[in-house]
Amino acid sequence: MPELPEVETVRRGLERTVVGRLITRAEVGRQRTVRRTSADAVINGLTGATVLAAQRRGKYLLAPLDTGDTLMVHLRMTGQLLLSEPGAGRPPHTHVVMHLAGQEASGHPPAELWFVDPRTFGEVVVFDPEHADVEVPELAGLGLDPLADEWGPTELGTLLRRRTTHLKPLLLDQHVVAGIGNIYADEILHAARLHPDLPGTALRHRDVVRIYDEMQRILNASVRAGGSTLRDAQYVDLMGAGGSYQDDHRVYGRAGERCITCGRGVVRRLVHSGRSTHYCPVCQRPRAPRPGPVRAGRAIRHTAGTSR
Template identity: 40%
Template sequence: MPELPEVETVKAGLAPVLEGQVIARALVNRPDLRWPFPENMAARLTGKRVIGLRRRSKYILADLDSAETLLIHLGMSGRMLISGHKVGNFVHPQAALVKHDHVVLDMAGGARIAFNDARRFGAMDLMQTDAQDAHWLIRDLGPEPLGNRFDETHLVARLKGRNTPIKSALLDQTVVAGLGNIYVCEVLFRAGIHPRRKAGQISARRIAALVPIIRDVLTEAIAAGGSSLRDYKQTDGELGYFQHGFQVYGREGEDCVTPGCSKKIKRIVQSGRSSFFCPQCQR
C-alpha cells in the first residue's frame, strides 16, 4: 500500500492539472470501490473548481469551491493517471477510458485524470471542508511526521510504557500519521533498534532520536519520487527510485550495508507484515 512519500508524490503530480482548475465533467463508472461512493458524487464534482490540494496521512484531499473536500485513498493498486495536459512543449493526448478507470475527471483545461484501481481497495469520499477533522478516516490520526506537532516530546509520551513492539507502535496511525511498513523498517535500521523491542523498554533518549531519523527517511523518499513496489506508479507512469536505496527492506539474505558488519539481513513476520533487519546492528 502506498505510504506517505508515494501519496505526497502523487499529490505533487496532480497539482498542476487540478489546482485552480474546474472539473468540466466527472464520470463515476461503478457504485463503489472499497466502500460505496457518496450519493450523487458525479454531480457534486461536475462544475466545481479545485481550490487546493493537501495530504493528510495517506489521503489526498482536494478542496472544492463548493465548500466540500474530495478525499482520495489509493489503496493497494489505485493510480491517478493524467492525460491531455501540456508538459513543456509536449502535449500528452487525452487517453481513452480503459478497464478499471472507475472515476474520471475531465478538466476544463483539457486534462483528464482517471482513478484506475484494478483491485478496488481504494476509496473516494466527499465531506464538508469545515468538518473534515470529524471524518471517520481522519478524526483519530496522529500528527504528521513532517509537521511541527510531531516532536520528541510527543513521541516519548505516546510510547512510554507501551508493551507493543516498536515496529507496531510506529505503525499505529494514532501515534504518527502516514508511516507504513517499508519506511518503519528503514527507520529502525538507521536507529539501530530491533523491530521486536518493546516500545516501553526503549530509553527516552533513543525514542527521541527516532524523530529526526523518521523525517530524514521520508524526506529522502519524497525527493526520490517515492518507492515503487508492485502497482504503485507516479501520475506520469514513472517509477519511484527510493527503493534502490533500501538498506534493509526486501533485502533478506543480502549483506548488511554497515561497514564492518558481516551479518545478512533477516526477515521476520510481525502482525502479518514482513520486518527486515540486521541482527547485529539492531538491538
C-alpha cells in the first residue's frame, strides 16, 4: 500500500507534468472508483478544468482546479496514476482516464492520465472545498503530516505521550500522524530503537525526539529514492517506474533474517488483526511499564532472547 513517500513521489510527478494543464475530456469505467459521488459528477467536474496545483495531506492527493473544485485521489491498496501518450493501450483495471491538452510553453504534448486500480479500494473524487466537511470529512480529521507541516518533537510528544495505545498502532493512526503505514512505522520504530508494543505513556522526551528525527530522516530518504516498490510491484510512479527504498529497509520484510543494524538479533514478525509488525528484539528491547514493577517472567525471557 502506498504510504507518504510513495504518494509524495506521485505528487511531485503531477507537479512536473500535469499542473497548469487543461483536462479536455474525462472517462469513467468502474463506478466503484467514483462511489463517493457518481461517474457524471467526476466527468463534469473534470471536463474543461485546468489543474492549478498538486498537493498532499497524508496519503491523500489533492489537486485544486480553476473551477473552484478540488480533485482528490486516494491510491489505497493498489491504485496507480500513470501518464501516457494519447491512444496508448490501457492496462486492465484502468477505471478513470483524464485527457490532458498539450502545453507548448513547457513542451508537454497531449497526454492521458490513467487511474489504474486492480482491487478498486482507491478513489477519485471531485469536490467543492466549501463542502469538504460533508464530501470528504476524513480530511479534517487527519493528524499532522510529517513533511508538509511545520512541527517538531514537542508537538509529537503531545500527540503520543498521553496515549496508552501501543506505538505501532499509534503511528498507523491517521488522526495522529498522517501518511505513515506499515512499512515506515516498522522502519521508524526500529531506527528509534523502540519496541512496537510500548505504550505512548511510557515514552520519555528523548524517545519522542528519536521517533521524530528518524521519521523525518527515513521519510525524506525514501522520497529521494522514489519510495518503496515491493516484490508485488504494485507501487510505481507516474511514469511507471518503481522506487528503490525497499533496498534500505532494515526490518520490514526481513523476518527470520539476522538484524543488519546490530548483527545479533533475528528479525521477528508479529501479526495483529491482519497486519504484520517487524522488529529486532535486540535493538528494540521491551521496556517495563512506568510506573510499576518489572515483571520477572518478561525480564527472563528478554535476557534469554538477547544472549543468542
